[in-house]
Amino acid sequence: MGALAAFIAVIILVLIALAGAGAANLHFLFAVIIPYLAFATFVIGVIYRVVKWGRSPVPFRIPTTAGQQKSLSWIKDSKLDNPSTTLGVIGRMGLEALLFRSLFRNTSSKLYI
Numbered sequence: 001m002g003a004l005a006a007f008i009a010v011i012i013l014v015l016i017a018l019a020g021a022g023a024a025n026l027h028f029l030f031a032v033i034i035p036y037l038a039f040a041t042f043v044i045g046v047i048y049r050v051v052k053w054g055r056s057p058v059p060f061r062i063p064t065t066a067g068q069q070k071s072l073s074w075i076k077d078s079k080l081d082n083p084s085t086t087l088g089v090i091g092r093m094g095l096e097a098l099l100f101r102s103l104f105r106n107t108s109s110k111l112y113i
Contacts, residue, residue: 066105 020030067078083089095101 017030020026067081068075069082070077070084077084079085079088080092080095083092
């Protein structure tokens, strides 16, 4: 949105607020309906942006897993660190979003001079 369009939108909103302040019978509209519409617009906008971000193509893979990938039947794979099923991906994403597991990985550091 350009600066001119944003400025015009602000002017329109100010004029609507001034018109509503002068009218006594529009109290319910400005006190109840518009705040709910604003909140619903915010929630829908956040959901839209998250879905849009989730569907965007990734140009390259960033390997952040530390576990064994599923390869051969006799090698035990790490189901949460390197998931191969949808349930494993949901579990890893849930743990990452709620506990920030990747932030606590490789916490030791050494200074080489």
